[in-house]
Amino acid sequence: MNLLEVTNLSKQYGHDLLALQNISFSVQNGEFVAVIGPSGAGKSTLLRCINRMIDPTDGEVVFDGVQMSKLKKNELRMQRRKIGMIFQHYNLVSRLTVIENVLHGRLGYKSTFAGIVSHYGKDEKKQAFEIIEMLGLTEQVYKRCDQLSGGQKQRVGIARALIQNPRMMLCDEPIASLDPSASKVIMDYLRNISTKLGITCLVNLHQVDVALNYADRIIGVNKGKIVYDGPPNLTPEEVYMIYGSAAGDLIFDVGGQHAS
Amino acid sequence: MNYLDSLEALRTQFPSYKSGVTLHNYSIKKVTKASIVMRITLLSLVILTVYGFYTFDYKDIRIIDAITQALTTFKTMFTQPRFNHFNFGQGVYQVAVTLGLTFLTTLIGAFIALFLGLFAAQNLSSTVVSNAIKSFVAVIRAIDTVLWVLIFAVAAGLGSVAAVIGMTFHTIGYLIKAYSESFEELDPGVIEALRGSGANWWQIVFQAVIPSSATSLLSWTFMRFEINYAVAVAMGAAAGAGGIGFELFMAGNHYYDLREVGLITYFILSVAIVLELVSIRLKLRLNTH
Structure with missing residues (x-):
């Protein structure tokens, strides 16, 4: 069964700005999907429509067998726990x-009060330390996050998402602010x-x-529409199609080099 | 090629390039309509001031004598401070009463303002609620603390009760604005991240919003504490709230004891300096924690 099913998703801002138009795709359990496209194509909006950080104007998202648009406030919270999110600026x-x-x-996973007073269970803390160790952050455990490098901050972001025990990760430009x-x-x-x-990972x-x-x-x-959906062996023509001819040779070089 | 030549070359090459500075006028300030109006305004104010002083009705006070006498009074006040109607212990007690009034009003005000500030912050609340609180609070702040005390004195009578209520009232108004603006500076991405993981509003507030703005909240609270200290001294005199302000009022207005007035001023000043030092220390500690 598909973990994520998106059908005819549309998002309109104001009267005429269509950020997404009739997006449909499905993602299987465990798949690693990259979403590419020029700035302003609607990649971030697409990601946020899946866990309803942005409410779509039209269409349906079914995640883990649940229709997201039908959920009430508390049910939505429960569903969001199964989706981890990672950001460009770590947040x-x-x-x-x-x-x-x-x-x-x-x-x-916690009651309001337990969350307010930071009351975490023993097993939760144990899991946190295990994940931190897995991500190689053991030495930084008690450091304040403003003392970390960009790469370390992003690893903290991944750890925060992993401890949710998510079924899926939504990653919004996870490496856009990092060195190679x-x-x-x-x-x-x-x-x-x-x-x-x-x-499952869905990565912008x-x-x-x-x-x-x-x-x-x-x-x-591109421009709110899916123009390519397939295996990661794009031809230069297909890269052109995604980025538009105006993007020029730069992308062609980069894309062509690795696609071959 | 020197600089001017290269500039000329640049101009011939790009005729559309226009520099604000012409080559033969090296004035640093540009003379505009606004600057001319500003100069005329300042000049006329100077003329009016001089004319005003010249045409004052000085009665039979001679200005030189008056200034000398004022200086003598100041000299007596600040070089010969002396206890007359109370001793050091009582002085400390009266300062403690004033500090108690300051502490109480700041604490109650800060507690209430913290919660209302959350609802007044645009990124944490709905636009309607936020605007409603903000405009209501703007009205409270528009009226001075002393006036609020006098307004509440109508119901509670002059004294400490009116002082506490009135001062708290204005403190809340002041701190709601300060706190809510601190909350609004929070990176919206952080709220998004926690909301996306299923955290609810109160959890986000206590786990992200308040820790992020703690330094700012503390420094605003101390700022208000200092203001409240000054107001508490004044309230002792004006509203009969007691404390060192009342002693100051008695020494000045009742006994006309300049030396004691000077002494009380030193008392008040030294406490203010200690408060300032404590606040600097606390902020440093919170920043480097």
């Missing part, structure tokens, strides 16, 4: 320590999470070469 509480930020991923070596580390972790833990990317290297499948988005 950590920079004044708190690594372990405190990681445990934030458990808030959805940190980018590789992060992408390797995400790939491992998908392969070893069987967590700007780097065509990275997408082609890591993903099982590529979804190309």
